[in-house]
Amino acid sequence: MTAKTLPTGACETCPVAKNATLIKLGLNVEGWDYVVALAGNPNTGKSTVFNALTGLRQHVGNWPGKTVARAEGGFLYKEKRFKLVDLPGTYSLLSTSVDEEVARDFILFGQPDVTVVVVDATRLERNLNLVLQILEITDKVVVCLNLMDEAKRHGLTVDARALSRDLGVPVIPAAARKGEGIPDLLQAISQVAQGEYVTRPHRIKSRDPKLARAVEKLALEVEAAFPGLPNARWVAMRLLEGDARIVEAVRTRELGNLSRGVQPQPVRREADVVLETMR
Amino acid sequence: MLEMTPHTLDMLKPGQAATVTALTCEGPDRRRLMDLGILPGTTIVAELTSPLGDPTAYLVRGALVALRREQARHICIAFIDGD
Numbered sequence: 001m002t003a004k005t006l007p008t009g010a011c012e013t014c015p016v017a018k019n020a021t022l023i024k025l026g027l028n029v030e031g032w033d034y035v036v037a038l039a040g041n042p043n044t045g046k047s048t049v050f051n052a053l054t055g056l057r058q059h060v061g062n063w064p065g066k067t068v069a070r071a072e073g074g075f076l077y078k079e080k081r082f083k084l085v086d087l088p089g090t091y092s093l094l095s096t097s098v099d100e101e102v103a104r105d106f107i108l109f110g111q112p113d114v115t116v117v118v119v120d121a122t123r124l125e126r127n128l129n130l131v132l133q134i135l136e137i138t139d140k141v142v143v144c145l146n147l148m149d150e151a152k153r154h155g156l157t158v159d160a161r162a163l164s165r166d167l168g169v170p171v172i173p174a175a176a177r178k179g180e181g182i183p184d185l186l187q188a189i190s191q192v193a194q195g196e197y198v199t200r201p202h203r204i205k206s207r208d209p210k211l212a213r214a215v216e217k218l219a220l221e222v223e224a225a226f227p228g229l230p231n232a233r234w235v236a237m238r239l240l241e242g243d244a245r246i247v248e249a250v251r252t253r254e255l256g257n258l259s260r261g262v263q264p265q266p267v268r269r270e271a272d273v274v275l276e277t278m279r
Numbered sequence: 280m281l282e283m284t285p286h287t288l289d290m291l292k293p294g295q296a297a298t299v300t301a302l303t304c305e306g307p308d309r310r311r312l313m314d315l316g317i318l319p320g321t322t323i324v325a326e327l328t329s330p331l332g333d334p335t336a337y338l339v340r341g342a343l344v345a346l347r348r349e350q351a352r353h354i355c356i357a358f359i360d361g362d
Contacts, residue, residue: 092314095307123341126316242306 022186024055025074025081032074032083034193039107039134040118041127042089045146047071048176049118050086053186058086070102077186080193085112093133094243101245107134108231109258114193116185118144121151121158121173131167135201137231141169142188149175168200214240226256286358288337288351291325297356298322304353316340317354 038046047058054073071086087103107115117134119127124145134141145160164171170188174181191197218236223229235255238246249255291297299321302309316339317323324338334345346354 092310095311095314126340126342129314129316244307 021078022053022183023076024053025076026055027073032081034080034113035083035085035110036189036193037106037110037112037115038084038086038118039103039115039130040089040144040146041091041120041123041130044089044118044120044127045176046086046089046118049116049144049146049174049182049185050084052176052179052182054084070106077190080190082189082193085110090130092130093137094238105258108137108234109229111230112138112140114140114142114189116142116144116189118146121145121147122154122156124158132202132204135167135169136203137234139169139199139201140192141199141201142185142192143167143169143171144176144181144185145171145173146176146181148173148181149178167202170197170199211240222250225250226253229255229258285355288323288325288346288354288356289335289348291323291337291351291356291358293325293328293335296322296324296359298359299354300357301355302353303355304350308350308353312350312354315344316342317344322359323354323356 038050040046050056050058050071050073053075055075056071056073058071058073070088073084073086075082075084085106087106088099090100090103092100093104093107106112115134115138117131119131131141131143143163145158145163148158151158158173160171160173170192172181172185172188174185176182188197192199215233215236218239219232222232222235222239226232229235235246235250239250246255285300286297288297288299299317299319301319302312302317304312321339325335326338326343327336329335332348334347335351336343336345337351338344
């Protein structure tokens with residue numbers, strides 16, 4: 001008997017044994033209840049988390065830029081079907097390179113039910129930039145504090161509870177390659193998806209009222225031009241900033257392709273088809 | 280006045296450390312540098328130079344970031360003394 005052997009039996013019915021109800025569905029993503037996006041800086045272990053949850057063997061490599069397009073997989077947890085979308089790594093939603101745009105477009109316009117931001121516990125500071133940007137546009141966020149094993153080896157400790165309090169969303173320490181923290185991550189994803197965990201995302205306050213008025217005014221115009229487009233305020237902000245890429249997307253109406261189909265009922269399915277045909 | 284022209288990151292030699300004092304570029308270029316963790320006050324160390332001298336890898340907040348000389352020229356620094 002090794003130290004790793006878990007007791008079975010009574011534990012299976014206990015809510016503490018969260019892993020007991022995980023069924024990895026691999027590529028079978030038919031008829032999902034929730035869509036979960038996996039975002040994060042490059043090389044933080046998104047694909048390892050993806051594989052741990054879906055049972056797939058999406059190529060994992062220790063270099064940035066490995067996941068260029070999105071990969072999809074599924075899992076069943078507590079009788080709910082989740083579709084998991086593994087996105088290319090990105091430092092920011094603002095200054096994106098071409099492969100980072102895949103991630104940005106899905107986070108902003110793909111309307112995932114939950115966005116899991118995988119962060120590198122050993123380089124937390126630089127990873128929080130993306131976390132804060134994502135918290136600005138959605139409150140359905142779970143932060144996965146990955147590479148905790150490496151952090152420990154470097155003598156680093158991270159106060160996940162304090163971080164969770166400051167960010168207003170669940171923060172789950174994990175070492176995905178060893179499977180550590182995956183049960184807690186599953187529970188957090190499920191709770192946020194179903195609204196059992198009500199997040200209070202940290203948002204930057206005290207914006208200039210003049211700017212706020214301009215954003216509101218322009219956002220209405222954006223919504224009128226692109227009915228059903230999520231995050232019109234974000235788009236308005238970029239336009240005011242003079243973001244050339246967004247200005248172009250508005251001018252060519254490419255932005256409309258992202259929102260078309262987001263309107264009809266099975267919201268996410270349509271959005272995905274649209275995103276898929278865009279490339 | 281000791282310094283009239285500010286030092287910029289491209290003057291940093293491998294092994295030397297500095298503090299970022301300002302970014303002189305604008306728009307997406309400036310945004311990109313900030314997203315990579317390079318802001319006024321950030322400590323930055325030149326680590327490696329490619330054989331042709333460009334780009335150079337810098338240690339920023341625990342990660343190695345490769346920058347071209349053209350980008351480094353837009354990052355004003357103050358040298359950190361010692362070692």
